[in-house]
Amino acid sequence: xxxxxxxxxSTGGPExxxxxxxxxxxxxxxxxxxxxxxxxVNFIDTYHRSGVxxxxxxxxxxxxxxxxxxxxxxxxxxxxxxxxxVYFCAVPGAYCEARTLDARWLVKLPDGIADExxxxxxxxxxxxxxxxxxxxxxxAGDHVVVxxxxxxxxxxxxxxxxxxxxxxxxxxxxxxxxxxxxxxGAHHSLSYSDMPGTVRAITGGRGAEIVLDGxxxxxxxxxxxxxxxxxxxxxxxxxxxxxxPVDFGLLATKGSLFTTRPxxxxxxxxxxxxxxxxxxxxxxxxxxxxxxxxxxxxxxxxRCHADLEARATTGSALLIP
Ligand code: NDP
Numbered sequence: 663x664x665x666x667x668x669x670x671x672s673t674g675g676p677e678x679x680x681x682x683x684x685x686x687x688x689x690x691x692x693x694x695x696x697x698x699x700x701x702x703v704n705f706i707d708t709y710h711r712s713g714v715x716x717x718x719x720x721x722x723x724x725x726x727x728x729x730x731x732x733x734x735x736x737x738x739x740x741x742x743x744x745x746x747x748v749y750f751c752a753v754p755g756a757y758c759e760a761r762t763l764d765a766r767w768l769v770k771l772p773d774g775i776a777d778e779x780x781x782x783x784x785x786x787x788x789x790x791x792x793x794x795x796x797x798x799x800x801x802a803g804d805h806v807v808v809x810x811x812x813x814x815x816x817x818x819x820x821x822x823x824x825x826x827x828x829x830x831x832x833x834x835x836x837x838x839x840x841x842x843x844x845x846x847g848a849h850h851s852l853s854y855s856d857m858p859g860t861v862r863a864i865t866g867g868r869g870a871e872i873v874l875d876g877x878x879x880x881x882x883x884x885x886x887x888x889x890x891x892x893x894x895x896x897x898x899x900x901x902x903x904x905x906x907p908v909d910f911g912l913l914a915t916k917g918s919l920f921t922t923r924p925x926x927x928x929x930x931x932x933x934x935x936x937x938x939x940x941x942x943x944x945x946x947x948x949x950x951x952x953x954x955x956x957x958x959x960x961x962x963x964x965r966c967h968a969d970l971e972a973r974a975t976t977g978s979a980l981l982i983p
Contacts, residue, residue, distance in 0.1 A: 663695075666983070667758035668963040671720045673713030676967035679757075681960075684722070687762050689735035694765040696747060700781035701756050701960065702726035703979040704814070705876070705901055708967050710754055714900065717754065723963075724756025724981075728771065728781040738765040746771040750785035752927050757963055759983045766933075769940055775947065782978035783818060783952040785926065787943045789898070790818045792929035794826070795942065797922065798872050798896050802827030805870040807861055807888050809877045810901060811848060812839035814978040817953050819874060820846035825949045831861055831870060833881075835973055842953070842976055854881065858888035869893060869917070879903035891917035898924055953977030 663686045670678040689695045707723040709715040717723075728748040731741050741747055751767040771780055794800045806823050810816045811832030823830045824847030832848035833856070834840045840851035852860050861870055869890035875881050876899030885895050897905055905923075913919040930936050955977030958966040962981075969975050 663760065665759040666960065667722050668724075668960060668981075669720050669722050670711050670717075673711065673717070673719075675712070676964040676971070678711060679723070679964040679967065684758065686758075686760050689733050689738075689762050689765075691736040692738060692765055693735040693762050694731050694738055694741060694768055695733040695760060695762045696727070696729045696749070696768070697732050697760040698727045698729040698756070698758065698983050699777040700728050701981040701983065702728075702750075702781040702783070702785060703966055703970065703981060704785055705899060705970060707754070707757075708971055709900070711967065714904070722755045722757050724758075725752070725754055726750045726781060726785040727756040728777040728784070729760070731768070732760065734765060741765060741768050741770060746777065748777075748780040748784045750788065750926070757960065757981060759960070772944070778954060778957075778980060779952045782814075782954045782980055783950065784943075786815045786818050786978065787947070787950060788930060788939055789815055789926050790822045791939050791943050791946070792926060793874055793896060793898060793924070794819070794822050796929055796939075797924050798874065798894055800826065800828050800872060803829070804872055805829045805831060805861075805865050805890075807831045807833060807857070807870045807873040807875075807885070808843075808848070809833045809854075809873075809875045809881050809885070811843040811846075811851070812976045813876070814975075815876055815899075817842065817846045817977050818950055820848045821950050822946060824848070825946070831864060833857060839976060846951075846953070854884070857881070857884040861888040865890065872896065874898065877902050879905050882908075886912060886916045886919060886921075889917065889919055893917065893919055895919065895921040896924065897921060954980055956980070957982055
C-alpha cells in the first residue's frame with residue numbers, strides 16, 4: 663500500500679519536514695496495519711527532528727495516533743480489522759496516513775471517545791498518570807508547581823492534580839495561557855518571573871512539595887528554589903533545552919531536595935504497568951476535558967512544529983491526514 667507521509671532526511675529546523683510517498687508493509691507476526699484518522703503531536707517529535715534525541719534517518723516523526731485497524735498479522739488477538747484504536751509507541755513513524763506497527767501498543771477505543779480526542783491526549787494523559795500517581799505520588803493537599811501549564815501535558819496536569827485534591831500553582835508565559843490553566847483547575851497562575859518568590863508567598867514561606875517541570879534548562883534553578891525542604895523536582899522534559907551538568911551539592915544546599923528525570927516508556931515498560939496505567943487513564947478520562955488547541959493538515963506538519971517551538975500553541979495539537 664502506498665501512502666502520504668512526512669519525513670526528514672537530516673536533522674534541523676521545521677523546514678526539514680517534507681511530504682513523501684512511502685510503501686507500507688503488510689503486517690507480520692504480532693503486527694497490525696492502522697489507517698490513521700488523527701495524529702497527536704508531541705514536543706518529543708521536535709526533539710527527534712532537531713537531533714536532541716537520536717533518530718535513524720530518513721525518519722518519519724510521531725509517536726501517537728488514532729485510527730482504524732485494517733489488517734493484523736499472525737498471533738494478534740486483542741484487536742481485529744475494523745476496530746477503532748489509539749496508540750503511543752516508542753518507535754517514531756506516526757506522521758503518515760497509515761502504518762504497520764507492533765500491535766501491543768494498540769488499545770481499543772470505547773464508543774464514547776472520539777478519534778481526535780484520543781489522538782490529542784492518549785500519550786499525554788498516560789504521561790500525567792505516571793508523573794502524578796507513580797513518580798511524584800502526589801497527595802491531596804500537596805502544593806504542586808506545574809510549568810508550561812497551558813500546554814498539552816500542562817492542561818491535563820492541572821485537571822488531574824486538581825481532581826485529586828492537590829493545590830496547583832500553574833506557571834505560563836502569558837495572561838491568556840494563565841487563564842486557560844485556571845479554567846483547567848489551577849488554583850494560582852503565575853509567570854515564570856514569579857518563581858520562586860510568589861510560590862513561597864503562596865505556601866507561607868515553605869515552598870511547594872513538588873515541582874513538575876517540562877521546560878528543562880530555563881527553569882531548573884528556579885524550580886529547585888521553589889521547593890520546600892525535602893521537596894521533589896520531577897524534570898520530565900526539555901522544551902527550552904536539556905538541563906546541563908548539575909552540581910549535585912545544590913540538592914543539599916537548597917534543602918535536602920530530591921530530583922528525577924523520568925520517561926513514559928520506563929513507567930509503561932511491562933504489560934502489568936501498561937494495563938494498570940491505561941485503566942487508570944480511562945477511569946480519569948471524563949474528568950480531563952481534552953483541549954484540542956489546534957488542528958493542521960498532515961501536509962502542514964512543518965507549520966505545526968514551528969508554532970509548537972515558538973510557544974504559540976495551547977493544549978494539544980493534531981495533524982489530520
Ligand atoms: P507543550 O504543549 O507543553 O509545548 C511546550 C511548552 O513549553 C510551550 O507551549 C511553552 O509554554 C513551554 N516552553 C518554555 N520554554 C520554551 C521554549 N524555549 N521553547 C518552546 N517551548 C517552551 O508540549 P507537550 O505537552 O507535548 O510536552 C510538554 C513537555 O513534556 C515537553 O518538555 C515534553 O518533552 C515533555 N514530555 C515528557 C514525557 C516523558 O515521558 N518524560 C512524555 C511527554 C511529554 P509557555 O509559553 O507557557 O512557557
